[in-house]
Amino acid sequence: MNTFYLRILKPLLFNFKPDTIHAIFTAIGELAGRFSGTRWIFGMIYGYNGPDISKTVDGITYRTPIILSAGFDPDGRLTRILPELGFGGEEIGSITANTCSGNPHPQLTRLVRNKSIIVYKGLRNKGVDALIKKLSHTPRTRGFVLGVSIARTNDLSASADVNSGIKDYVDSFRKLVDSDIGDYYTINISCPNSYTGETFIEPKLLAQLLPRLREVPCKKPIYLKMSINIPWSQFSELLEIADKNKIHGVIIGNLNKNYADLKYPEDAPAKYRGGLSGKPTFELSNELIRKTREKYGTRFTIIGTGGILSPDEAMEKFKAGADLIQLISGMIFEGPGLIKKIGIRYAQTRGKMHT
Numbered sequence: 001m002n003t004f005y006l007r008i009l010k011p012l013l014f015n016f017k018p019d020t021i022h023a024i025f026t027a028i029g030e031l032a033g034r035f036s037g038t039r040w041i042f043g044m045i046y047g048y049n050g051p052d053i054s055k056t057v058d059g060i061t062y063r064t065p066i067i068l069s070a071g072f073d074p075d076g077r078l079t080r081i082l083p084e085l086g087f088g089g090e091e092i093g094s095i096t097a098n099t100c101s102g103n104p105h106p107q108l109t110r111l112v113r114n115k116s117i118i119v120y121k122g123l124r125n126k127g128v129d130a131l132i133k134k135l136s137h138t139p140r141t142r143g144f145v146l147g148v149s150i151a152r153t154n155d156l157s158a159s160a161d162v163n164s165g166i167k168d169y170v171d172s173f174r175k176l177v178d179s180d181i182g183d184y185y186t187i188n189i190s191c192p193n194s195y196t197g198e199t200f201i202e203p204k205l206l207a208q209l210l211p212r213l214r215e216v217p218c219k220k221p222i223y224l225k226m227s228i229n230i231p232w233s234q235f236s237e238l239l240e241i242a243d244k245n246k247i248h249g250v251i252i253g254n255l256n257k258n259y260a261d262l263k264y265p266e267d268a269p270a271k272y273r274g275g276l277s278g279k280p281t282f283e284l285s286n287e288l289i290r291k292t293r294e295k296y297g298t299r300f301t302i303i304g305t306g307g308i309l310s311p312d313e314a315m316e317k318f319k320a321g322a323d324l325i326q327l328i329s330g331m332i333f334e335g336p337g338l339i340k341k342i343g344i345r346y347a348q349t350r351g352k353m354h355t
């Protein structure tokens with residue numbers, strides 16, 4: 001069935017704008033998730049049915065250690081169909097305190113030879129209230145974990161100064177905690193497409209944000225989504241602040257802003273805007289995962305994200321030190337069958353890895 005995707009469906013779909021295809025796929029996925037019959041069909045085709053590869057991290061059990069990364073399903077519309085594709089969880093969002101319509105189009109551009117997508121969405125989402133309403137009425141699937149990624153609203157309301165930015169994060173976080181929506185929370189401090197850039201990757205500002213978030217009583221794990229474009233000295237400074245503020249883990253990491261890392265930079269539009277997903281994120285993310293593990297041992301949960309396009313690359317992320325992995329681009333370029341393939345490989349090699 002994945003051959004059907006790669007040989008027939010993908011060449012057809014890749015003729016259309018990625019924004020359009022994404023909207024269509026989300027609508028189909030949401031509809032298919034509503035009915036047990038269609039869920040069963042998707043599960044038969046794409047589901048992982050091998051030996052138990054469930055994994056418990058920070059007290060939460062994932063049916064597989066593979067999570068859909070933040071940004072593909074910002075409004076939580078796919079929570080019922082994704083478990084049928086072999087995922088052990090998804091990170092919904094990034095959501096913001098207010099609705100965001102995002103940046104001018106194109107918000108997504110495919111760079112096929114580079115196995116990368118230029119992402120310039122600018123945090124398009126319906127806002128935290130709509131998400132809470134939606135998820136309160138959606139049945140849950142056992143063993144399928146829902147993380148919620150929180151970003152700062154991408155407009156002047158939250159970008160006027162540091163305090164309004166902090167208030168924006170805290171408002172969303174408090175609402176989610178109070179309504180008991182989400183199994184873990186990610187604070188996205190590294191969106192390259194927000195109104196004022198990645199302010200909170202500045203250690204001084206992160207040191208202001210985290211204590212304010214920590215004032216909200218929350219027993220669930222909290223993770224930080226890290227930038228992969230900062231020097232190790234800055235990265236480890238952020239980790240020190242995370243440690244002091246009892247943050248459970250880090251997601252390493254976000255999009256790559258450096259277009260020189262493309263294998264075929266000539267394929268990128270002359271006037272590009274946005275961060276790169278996929279292949280150009282792979283090595284940078286692995287390197288930072290390795291260094292974090294080396295320096296901090298098991299202090300932080302590490303979720304490895306970026307450029308997983310094959311089972312081999314998934315295993316490299318685990319070997320670098322990831323407890324769990326996340327992906328988006330691999331599913332787009334290699335088809336939804338990739339998740340099951342990773343699950344099978346993980347089951348075969350599990351005993352040989354530290355995980």
Ligand SMILES: Cc1cc2nc3c(=O)[nH]c(=O)nc-3n(C[C@H](O)[C@H](O)[C@H](O)COP(=O)(O)O)c2cc1C
Nearest residue numbers: 069070071093094253254277278306307327328329
């Ligand atoms: C379409 C798209 C939208 C994204 N939006 C977000 C987002 O809202 N928040 C976030 O933390 N990361 C976002 N990202 C980054 C991904 O979560 C991930 O870190 C990155 O794409 C690397 O993984 P990949 O190579 O498997 O795609 C987005 C990525 C893509 C492709």
